[in-house]
Amino acid sequence: MSLQSFGYFGFLPLVALVYLLAPARFQTPILLAASLFFYWQALPSGDHLSPLAGAFYHFLPLLLAAAVLLGLWRLGLAISRAEEARRRRLVRRGVVGLLVMLALFKYYNLSFLPALFGPGLLQKLPFPLGISFFTFAAIGYLVDVGRGDVTAEESPARLGVFLFFFATVTSGPICRAGKVLPQLKQEHRFEAQRTVDALRLFALGLFKKAALADLLGLFVNEVFGNMAGYGGGVLALALMLYTFQLYFDFCGYSEMARASALLLGIELPENFKTPFFSTNFSGFWNRWHISLSSWLQDYLFMPLVWADASRLPLIGKKYERLPATFCVFVVFFLSGFWHGNTLPFVVWGLLQALYRVGEEICHQKLGKPRKKGVKPRVLWAKRLGVFVLWSFSMVFFRVGSGPDTSALGEGFAYLAGMCRNWSPRLFGSQLIQALYAGFYDDPMMAAAWLAFAAFGFVLVGYLDHQRFFHYKDKPAEVVLAGQKGPVRWLIYYGLVLGILAGLIIQNGGFGGGASFAYANF
């Protein structure tokens, strides 16, 4: 069951109904039960193994989740009762333990271990759903308890909902214990305005995901899957569309997750704030996957920056603290690892690190850019520059997300292909070829795809533009609510019909079975 499946359209209202009507003391157990059910639905099948091995394979992610929950609960309480020195030791142990677990499941093939022990058992183990997300949430919880920012949670049920909430477990946002746990202690009842906001947000998210992202994916998959057959123009277009596909996919999912929680009375952090209007990369990362970038800032960058570097060999002789630029580089380089366990993701992380560090160095040499009095065309040129550089790095994100885990060469080949065969006539004929032969062999369907994609871009572009320029980055549901009546209803009908068309177009025959791009993290 995914957030865009028919099963979820029945699951969510049912859970909301039971939850909002239940007595307060039952609300957390209801959420936990719903989350466990959701997680159980996503358990992998062990049918290809013997009955005993198959059962183990099937239930291992659930067992792991239970172990993480119980371990985290007990450790959190132990940390809160310990004195300072032991507290730090316990936090370190917990963080290391969680990172080792994540590394074993996710990064085994990048380590030296396969060379010593062969592919082995670990590669055959099922990949637990949302392991990257709940591991980071767990680490954040331990550190916050260690710092005294958060009280250790006494209820394992509440902690379980925090870690494995059905709306966020697949692809985040990465939640903070200090924001979510207090909400889980409150009683939640039906509120009309909140419900309307949640429905608006869910419709917008579903439109971005089902009607736009998955549809763009049909074209993108055709071009990336047959890159040798296309010239630079089509490759560049596909790359640009992939950039948007990923944005719509992830942003759409995040909005559906937030909407699901909002329906239940729980506020989750926003994950995207019109990132393509950023004029520099530091601003971009304050708007793209915000929950991850803020997590990295609070739990990696700040500890690095404040670490006592004087005890480090070599560096310690020159620096009391690690240079901020170096810390920025490390954070973004490691963010590549978080996203994927293949070499293309390492390159992607390296590029993000270079972009940020390059920007910092420019600011140091040339001074920080002015915030006011800048000509609009200069701002738009900067936005275009950020978009182009970001799209460039997306080649590695795309090839790294594919089934071939050693696709680095493919990424470079794609970029090389983008530099060749630029002719308008070739572009036109190859574009038609990709639309016709790739997935639609009907001219009317190809025209429908183009019209629909254009409609989607206009609608989402309008809302994002409104959000950035007129609503000062207020949440998307506020922007929708703020539109004038006729415009608002026009948008509603556009969203609903767009979702209908999107769900139909991707079911049965042409690229059906779409999934969340971030669901494998």
Add this chain to the structure above:
Amino acid sequence: MGKILKKLALLFVPVALYFAFFLYFEPNNYFGLKESAAGTAPIGRVKAFAQDPHTRLILGDSRLAHFDMDEVAEWGGEGWQNLAFGGASLRETLDLLEYCLETQPDTSQILLEVSFYTLNAKYDTDRMSALQDTLDNPLAYLFNLEYNVNAFTSFRNWLIWQGQVRRGETTDTWAQAQQETETADWPEEDYILEDGTRSPLHKKLREYVQIIDPVITGWSVNEEQLARLRDAMEECSRRGIRLTLVLPPMHESVTELCRQKGIEEGMAPVLEELYALADQLDGVEVLDYEWGGIPLELEEWQYFDGFHLDTEKGLPLFTQDLFSRLA
């Protein structure tokens, strides 16, 4: 809450209107709202069977899919139901046979197509499980792109038919207009070759050989499905079901192509084996029109193409001959 539900209902009015349009124009009669399905799509035929399973069944591909069921009843008696559909592989035909036997335990007679074409190991499509998912799940049907496109195509054809009716070009009812027919009158120019000489075959027959040449090159027997076919023959005999394996007629131009590719030679032992097994089993027979076991005198103009008989000029003869034997 009431206000929210009212507004949601208003919001979904266009969605409801769209689905009403879909239900009216979808040609497969999935929800049983019409008299019958138009066309020969598998979903329509299998759904009709699921809603009202008959005991005498026709299974195969497009070569058996266009029978006029009135003529079938005239020559073969009542109670026949046609589940043949275009493009069916032998695997799919046998999967459908298993589904039919599970759904209709009182099945008394089956006409099942076998052909060198469907016995080709290279032609082994497997869509029965996807079809069954759609059969069991109305939402999967409603949101399926292919069936929605079918509905729009049906709507477009309806508009064309409306125009023809207004102009007096046709007196067919809408149901008649939707019937799939493969028929043509071949004018003299269709027999004239590029060099100006006259071919004995019309254009479509000549072209068909070129179309199927690459498809049947490298032909070999699909042993897995042949084994399943043998099992099916034994199973039907055991259950007391009269099973007729029919190899439909094909034009001599295709036979000659098969000879050149060694297919006739490859089919000989297969046919021998099927005949031998049928002789041992009660209620099982093989009717071979494909390789001349049963000669059917047909002119080239009675063929629509190398595999398919003209539904008006050739198919009635085949229907009469075949179903007279099955009555």
